[in-house]
Amino acid sequence: MEPMNIDKIDNMDEALLKIQELEKRLKDIEYRIPKKYPEVKFLTYKDRKRILVTGGAGFVGSHLVDRLMMEGHEVIVVDNFFTGRKRNVEHWIGHENFELIHHDIVNPLYIEVDQIYHLASPASPPHYMYNPVKTIKTNTVGTINMLGLAKRVGARVLIASTSEVYGDPEVHPQTESYWGHVNPIGPRACYDEAKRVSETLAYSYDKQENVEVRVARIFNTYGPRMHMNDGRVVSNFILQALTGQDITIYGSGQQTRSFQYVTDLVDGLVKLQNSNYSLPVNLGNPEEHTIEEFAVIIHKMVGGKSHIVHKEAMEDDPQRRKPDITRAKNILGWQPVVSLQEGIKKTVNYFRKELMRSKHSERNLHSPVDASNINKVHKAGDYNDF
Known part of the structure; x- marks a missing residue:
């Protein structure tokens, strides 16, 4: 074999x-070329x-920001980045209608604002249990601050409440x-x-100070930009299936949940904010499945060699969770339209790319254009499952 010529190497x-x-x-x-934004x-x-x-840099908040920006509004995001991430909204940074405040x-x-969507709070059990006092402060002192701001500037404020107010x-x-069935001293309290x-x-604040308020009771929600390790059912199952780990079910697996895709939730939040209705409204998917059914659905979609295993039940874990959305249908003309199959597929693809x-x-x-289009391809009443 001939030795490599020195000139060739040079x-x-x-x-x-x-x-x-x-x-x-x-x-x-590339750095000199002006950044392109969605139209x-x-x-x-x-x-x-x-x-x-x-909480606009969080999972739900960032999708809401996409919707409001695409509609042409000026959006100010406030986030402390405990569970939110800057890259969830980085595609808007520098846009004349967008501002991000740490x-x-x-x-x-x-x-000075016209409307407030108050979404700031850790929302998954591992996150809100990590610092329970901080969680309480965010949802009490933080809420007082947002209601006080609304009072000062005459803004309407939407409070992102939760199905957890119903407890078990x-x-x-x-x-x-x-009125609910909640343990006031339990780990989820x-x-x-x-x-x-x-x-x-x-x-x-509504009664005493005439602040315009809207209250959304949000049920389980999933979709792209979910935190990979937030400990929620869908993210846990998808991550475990994609990495070949055992898919872990806590308890019998017969406890039920009702999951909605994130763009459906955003649609409901915007409609509620702009409505004339001030009492609480459930925003969730009335299609009820057991936790075990979700594990099987995700396992089949992802494939791989994962096994479904059961572990000891979590304390105060609600056994049944299903919203009655009659009020949302009648008052807002809202109901979920994205199928479970389509929603899970998009979420799995996002997690796969992340890994x-x-x-x-x-x-x-996750393009805000894609996010806004998914709801358009489903007509109301076309909600189909597996």
């Missing part, structure tokens, strides 16, 4: 250096609102008139009771 090294120099120049040129609707000053979204709403905030319900399905207090605060990332430059962005 030429290869020179060519490699030139390629690297060209790549550097291309990157420099948003143009609103005149009469129709354009300044809208504050607390701030904890436990501290007062002084800005003794009434099925759960209507808004049901920091979230359940704090959300109940946030509702009380909202209606106290494939090995460096920051490999972006896993």
Whole structure:
């Protein structure tokens, strides 16, 4: 075998250096090119609102921000990034209608807005149990701050409450008139009771200070941008299936949940905010499945060699959860339209891409255009399951 010619080696090294120099120049040129944003609707000053979204860099909040930005409003996101992530909204950074503020709403905030969506709070058990006192403060002191802001500037505020206010319900399905069955000293109480207090605060400000309030009781929600390790059923099952781990069910697996896709929830939040209805409204999917059924559905969709295993039940884990959405249908004309199959498929694809990332430059962005289009391809009443 002939030895490599020294001149050839030098030429290869020179060519490699030139390629690297060209790549550097291309990157420099890319930085100079103005950032392209999704095409948003143009609103005149009469129709354009300044809208504050607390927790806007989180899972649900970022999808809501996409919707409001696409509609042409000015959106201010406030987040302390405990569970939210900047990259959930990075595609809007620099846009003339968008502002991102790193701030904890436990501290007062002084800005001018027309509407407030108060979504700030950890929402999964591992996150809200991590610092229970902080969870309580966010949903009480933070809520007081947002209601106080609404009072000062005359804004309407939507409080993102939760189906957890019903606790482990003794009434099925759960209507808004049901008062709940909650353990005030259990491990979930920091979230359940704090959300109940946030509702009380909202209606106290409504009665005493004439603040316009809307209250959404949000049931289990899933979709792209879910936190990978948030400990929720759907994210747990998808992550375990994709990584070949055992799919873990706590308890018998016969406890039920009703899951809605995130764009359906966002549609409901916007309709509720812009309605003339001030009493609490359930926003959830009335299609009820056992936890075991969800495990089987996700296992079949992902494939692989994972096994479904059972572990000891969690304390105060609700046994049945299903919303009665009669009020949302009648008052808002709202109901879920994205099928479970379509929603799970999009969520699995997002998680799969997330697991494939090995460096920051490999972006896993969920386009706001795709997010807004998924609801358009389903007509109301076309909700189909497996």
